Amino acid sequence: xxxxxxxAKTQLSxxxxxxxxxxLITITRHGTPVARLVPAESTPSIDVKTASREFREIxxxxxAGKESIRHLRDSGRRL
Numbered sequence: 001x002x003x004x005x006x007x008a009k010t011q012l013s014x015x016x017x018x019x020x021x022x023x024l025i026t027i028t029r030h031g032t033p034v035a036r037l038v039p040a041e042s043t044p045s046i047d048v049k050t051a052s053r054e055f056r057e058i059x060x061x062x063x064a065g066k067e068s069i070r071h072l073r074d075s076g077r078r079l
Contacts, residue, residue, distance in 0.1 A: 002026045005034070 001023060008015060008027045015025055015037060025037040055069050067075075 002028055002033070005029045 001018070003011075003015070003025060005027055008025075019025055019037045019039055022039055026033045027035040027037065052069070059069065
C-alpha cells in the first residue's frame with residue numbers, strides 16, 4: 001500500500017495496526033517513496049558476536065592490511 005505523508009500522519013494509528021497484521025506500507029512525499037512501515041519482526045537483526053565472527057571470516061579471504069577490525073571500527077566512528 002502507498003500513502004502520502006500528510007495522510008499517513010493523520011491515520012498513523014490505523015496504519016500501525018495494518019502493519020502489525022503484516023502489511024507493508026510505503027509513505028510517499030509528492031509521489032516519491034520516502035519511507036516504509038514494516039512489521040518489527042521482519043527487521044533483520046544480528047548480534048555483535050555474530051557480526052565480529054563474520055568480519056573475521058571475510059578478512060581471512062581478503063587481502064588484509066595492517067589495521068585491525070577494532071581500528072577500522074573505531075576510525076569509522078570518528079568520521
